[in-house]
Amino acid sequence: MSQKIGFIGGGQMAEALIKGIIASGLYKEENILVAEPNSFRRDHLESNYAVKAYYSNLPIFENCKNIILAVKPQTMKTLLEECRERVQIQHILISIAAGLPISFYIDTLGKPETKVVRVMPNTPALVLEGASALSRNRNVSDSELHEAEEIFMAVGEVVILDETHLDAVTGLSGSGPAYVFSFVEALIDAGVKSGLTRAVSEKLALQTVSGSVKLLRESGEHPAALRGMVTSPGGTAITALHVLEKVGFHGIIMDIVESAVNRSKQLGEAQ
Ligand SMILES: NC(=O)c1ccc[n+]([C@@H]2O[C@H](COP(=O)([O-])OP(=O)(O)OC[C@H]3O[C@@H](n4cnc5c(N)ncnc54)[C@H](OP(=O)(O)O)[C@@H]3O)[C@@H](O)[C@H]2O)c1
Structure with missing residues (x-):
């Protein structure tokens, strides 16, 4: 795929996904962009996976349609407030933060038209054997959802569900x-x-x-x-x-x- 994909947060989960999508051939290394404040993590990701890592998330919003939000849930509100102006109609925010409903992203951004895919992955994704459930809001089309699905298929099994089922998923495969x-x-x-x-x-x-x-x-x-x-x-x-x-x-x-x-x-x- 010549399209670029962006990660905001370059921690454990982002690394697992990067490893999986490179191994599956879904995205080429040079088309994977990561925003990560920690310079050790940036160096680690660049030297091990040949991806492009930045301090700022601006290059992610400028170059990528699919943007994976891979920061801790407690950091998400600050992140969304920081990048409110950068989120545009073409972006698909794919969040892996545990527990945060889709309405949280819409309400914090104050942009009801934002495309959001909420994912509940689990830790075996770190060894490419995860089980992830995806749900979307009405702004995300079938083909956009399919692109998100492919990303998580690179690190294991995927199911697509209505968001009302994500608590059950958290209880079963998440925990x-x-x-x-x-x-x-x-x-x-x-x-x-x-x-x-x-x-x-x-x-x-x-x-x-x-x-x-x-x-x-x-x-x-x-x-x-x-x-x-x-x-x-x-x-x-x-x-x-x-x-x-x-x-x-x-x-x-x-x-x-x-x-x-x-x-x-x-x-x-x-x-
Ligand atoms: N680990 C899992 O197995 C697992 C399973 C299911 C779901 N999740 C979800 O996945 C998300 C990430 O988890 P993780 O284990 O990968 O966490 P992590 O290793 O702590 O990674 C988060 C990374 O994001 C960075 N960060 C913080 N604020 C940022 C910002 N404003 N912009 C860009 N990067 C920022 C952090 O840097 P600093 O360390 O410098 O703050 C850290 O490197 C969480 O929301 C978690 O709920 C994880």
Whole structure:
């Protein structure tokens, strides 16, 4: 693509996206522009990815249609106020800031015609295995949304949803890595408690989780069907699952996701 893409904020998430879009060939290095106040980050991005990094965000607004807002949510209001005059009708603001509704961008800019795409990515995007949900306001056309979709497809899977579903996404995939990390940590500790070294337990736990996900994906089977295949009559797995069900495992997972969804709603309402 000869079109240029701009990033405002050159932190962890911006770097993951830059890595992904270069690897996928979606944009050439010289067509990726980053505005970042930290000179160490600018040097890092320029030397590792051959992108163009600037202190000011002016070159981004002057040269790019698709602009990814990759600053922390608490910095967003100041940023929008600073660049209010620079945001024009041709720009598509694609924000990855957690929790900020599309109305926040419109209200802060005071420009109802602004095109905004709100994205809820998750941390595995840092290793190009993210899960992102995108929603847009009515100013963004189908083809503009598709361009935004392609950017996030470079760092994993994408779903397009109405903004009303983004709290649910935050509870499931946004916060999901935290649940998975906790599960894996517990599995490792369980192996250690049963006499394995931590290194062996870690290796087996990680491969068990990633291998099980691969099996789920490649077989296309329902999780319950695959679980049935590893539970032989009177065997070890069914004995362990009995314990899991006695503590209400399914209910606990549904409760934790629901609590994260409710918290996401609360945080959004506080903006
Ligand atoms: N990390 C994740 O996995 C993840 C997952 C989902 C969503 N997100 C969202 O992604 C966004 C970025 O997160 P991150 O982890 O990449 O944060 P980060 O590493 O802190 O990156 C933000 C960068 O933006 C820079 N910055 C601050 N104000 C700026 C301005 N006015 N103009 C240009 N750059 C500015 C910061 O510089 P200074 O450090 O000098 O302030 C920093 O380098 C957040 O809104 C977060 O909610 C992140």
